[in-house]
Amino acid sequence: MKIMNRTIIVMLGLSLIACTSKGKKTKKTPEKAPTMVRVWDTKGFKVPESVMYDPKSQLLFVSNIGGNPTQKNKNGFIATVNLMGVTQNPFWLTGLNAPKGMGILGETLYVTDIDRVIAINIPKAAIEKTWTVEGAKFLNDIAIGGDGSVFITDMMAKKIHIIKGGQLDTFLVLQYDRPNGLFTTGSTLWVGTALGLVKIDTRSKTITLEIDHKGGIDGLKALGDGGFLVSDWKGKVEIIKKGKAPVVLSDTSHEKINAADFEFIPQKNLIIVPTFFDNRIVAYQLR
Numbered sequence: 001m002k003i004m005n006r007t008i009i010v011m012l013g014l015s016l017i018a019c020t021s022k023g024k025k026t027k028k029t030p031e032k033a034p035t036m037v038r039v040w041d042t043k044g045f046k047v048p049e050s051v052m053y054d055p056k057s058q059l060l061f062v063s064n065i066g067g068n069p070t071q072k073n074k075n076g077f078i079a080t081v082n083l084m085g086v087t088q089n090p091f092w093l094t095g096l097n098a099p100k101g102m103g104i105l106g107e108t109l110y111v112t113d114i115d116r117v118i119a120i121n122i123p124k125a126a127i128e129k130t131w132t133v134e135g136a137k138f139l140n141d142i143a144i145g146g147d148g149s150v151f152i153t154d155m156m157a158k159k160i161h162i163i164k165g166g167q168l169d170t171f172l173v174l175q176y177d178r179p180n181g182l183f184t185t186g187s188t189l190w191v192g193t194a195l196g197l198v199k200i201d202t203r204s205k206t207i208t209l210e211i212d213h214k215g216g217i218d219g220l221k222a223l224g225d226g227g228f229l230v231s232d233w234k235g236k237v238e239i240i241k242k243g244k245a246p247v248v249l250s251d252t253s254h255e256k257i258n259a260a261d262f263e264f265i266p267q268k269n270l271i272i273v274p275t276f277f278d279n280r281i282v283a284y285q286l287r
Helices: 002-023
Strands: 036-043 048-054 059-064 076-082 087-096 099-105 108-113 116-121 126-132 139-144 150-154 159-164 167-173 182-185 188-192 196-201 207-212 220-222 227-231 236-241 247-251 263-265 270-274 280-286
Touching (some): 048 263, 059 099, 116 139, 150 182, 182 220
Parallel strands (some): 048 099
Antiparallel strands (some): 036 280, 108 116, 116 126, 139 150, 150 159, 159 167, 182 188, 196 207, 220 227, 236 247, 263 270, 270 280
């Protein structure tokens, strides 16, 4: 009788354990938020506005305004830096006014310079062609389309211009204020504005506000998972995604250190941020 009672008790205990286990929900490991870890920083620039990576030479081009962002003073220049943060040529190309956004197509580096777009032969470090944009107020960023089209924002005029077949034309006028950062994926042109990220079908010219994001978008790069890396110039670098809250990776605005038109090298998970008035470029590992 005692043996039977013990057996019954053990069976009841096992049954209770099984029921409890079934009732428990397996805890999911929370998704780790990405972080930016500083790798290096390089000083000695003069109002660096944009960084562009050239895979062929494995160098970073850094546009330096050299003074006032709207002043035609020929103090602007472009420097080259390697991926370890060592300046290779501090004055790779000089005599510009206030160079800002850049884009590379083949061996040509395109640069905005207040009211003109300049095409530079990279191997020769020489200007090949210049387009003056009539009525331009503040040409800013550049992105290269898959068909070789060169898109350019005019932040103050709310226009996007295009260079195709060597000819410059106005592509479209936006209803959104302060169009700045540009990025292309296939036939889609992404534009950072004061209200957020705008999606443009370059064939139909259909315009959609894809991601609400206030504060302006200077640097803009796609992450490939529906998310985008953006900077707001004041000092914040974030990941934005449709329907989700922004993830702040870095914020130096309280230190009055800007975050202008950065470069992102996906193969190395490397983000290189020009700090504008702080006169440095800073590299971070995205982890």
